[in-house]
Amino acid sequence: MHDTAQDRIGLVGALTRLLAIAASVAIALSACQPAAGPPRTITLQTLNDSGVRGTVSFRDVGGRTQVEVHVEPGGHPDMPAHVHPGTCDDLTPQPKFPLENVRNGVSVTVVPASIDELFAGGLAVNIHKSNDDLKTYTACVDIQ
Amino acid sequence: MRRHPVADLTRRALGATGTALLLAGCLAVGPRSTGTPSAPVSVTIGAAAGDTPAFEPAEVTVQTDGPVVVVFRNGSSVAHNLVFTAGVAAATRTIVEPGTSDRLVILPPNEGTYPFVCTIHEGMAGVLLVQSARSGDGAVASHDAWTVLGRR
Numbered sequence: 001m002h003d004t005a006q007d008r009i010g011l012v013g014a015l016t017r018l019l020a021i022a023a024s025v026a027i028a029l030s031a032c033q034p035a036a037g038p039p040r041t042i043t044l045q046t047l048n049d050s051g052v053r054g055t056v057s058f059r060d061v062g063g064r065t066q067v068e069v070h071v072e073p074g075g076h077p078d079m080p081a082h083v084h085p086g087t088c089d090d091l092t093p094q095p096k097f098p099l100e101n102v103r104n105g106v107s108v109t110v111v112p113a114s115i116d117e118l119f120a121g122g123l124a125v126n127i128h129k130s131n132d133d134l135k136t137y138t139a140c141v142d143i144q
Numbered sequence: 145m146r147r148h149p150v151a152d153l154t155r156r157a158l159g160a161t162g163t164a165l166l167l168a169g170c171l172a173v174g175p176r177s178t179g180t181p182s183a184p185v186s187v188t189i190g191a192a193a194g195d196t197p198a199f200e201p202a203e204v205t206v207q208t209d210g211p212v213v214v215v216f217r218n219g220s221s222v223a224h225n226l227v228f229t230a231g232v233a234a235a236t237r238t239i240v241e242p243g244t245s246d247r248l249v250i251l252p253p254n255e256g257t258y259p260f261v262c263t264i265h266e267g268m269a270g271v272l273l274v275q276s277a278r279s280g281d282g283a284v285a286s287h288d289a290w291t292v293l294g295r296r
Contacts, residue, residue, distance in 0.1 A: 131235070
C-alpha cells in the first residue's frame with residue numbers, strides 16, 4: 001500500500017517533468033519560425049498638383065506581397081493604381097501588376113511576387129487621376 | 145390571458161419581417177411601375193488575346209428598354225477590367241484575371257452611347273450602343289432612378 005502511494009507520486013512528478021519539457025520544446029520551436037517582420041513603407045511623390053499624399057506599404061503574406069496604399073486623396077475618390085516596370089521618370093505604360101483602385105484613399109491588393117522581387121529594382125507604383133483619365137498621374141514612387 | 149413574452153416577441157419579429165419584405169417588394173417595383181418590364185438582354189465582351197490590349201468587340205449594339213447583362217470574358221494572358229465611364233456607374237472587379245469572367249447588370253437610363261475602358265491598359269476602350277426596342281415610334285426608354293443594378 002505504501003509502495004503504491006510512492007509510485008503514484010513518482011508518476012505525477014514524471015508527467016509534470018514531461019509536460020514542462022514539451023512546453024519548452026514548443027516555445028523553442030515557435031521562436032525558430034521565420035517572422036513576417038514589419039511592412040516596408042515608402043512615401044509617394046505628389047504629381048501634377050494633385051494633392052494626393054501618402055504611402056505604400058509592402059507586407060509579406062506567405063511569399064506573396066500585400067500592397068497597401070494609404071493617401072489623402074485630394075478630392076480624387078476613385079484612382080486606378082498599378083505597379084509598372086521602370087521608374088517614375090521613365091515609366092513603361094503596360095503595368096506589371098494591377099492594384100485595386102484607391103477608393104477614398106485606400107487600396108489593398110495581394111500581388112503574386114515576394115517583397116524581395118518587388119524591391120529588386122526597376123518597378124514603381126503609379127496612381128492615376130481617374131478611370132477615364134489614366135493619362136494624368138497623381139502620385140508615384142519608385143520601389144526601393 | 146397573459147401572453148408569453150417569447151411568443152409575443154416572436155410574433156413581433158415575424159410582423160416586422162413581413163413589413164420589411166413588403167416594403168422591399170414595393171421599392172423593387174416602384175420605379176418600373178410604368179410600362180412593361182423588358183427582359184434582360186445579354187452581351188459578351190472579351191479581351192483580345194493578342195499583344196495589343198483591346199476589347200473584342202470594341203463596339204456592341206443592343207436593342208432594349210430594360211436591363212443589359214454584360215459578361216466580360218478575359219481571354220487574354222494579362223489582367224483586364226471593364227469600367228463604364230459615362231451614363232452608368234458600373235464596373236467589373238478591378239482585376240479580372242486571365243481566363244476568368246465577370247458579369248454586370250446595368251439599366252441604361254436612355255438610348256445612347258455608353259463608353260467603357262480598361263483602367264489597367266490606357267487606350268483600351270469600347271462603347272455600348274443602346275437603342276430602344278420600340279424604335280420607330282419615337283419612344284425613348286427612360287428609367288430615371290434605376291441606372292445600375294449590378295456591381296460597382
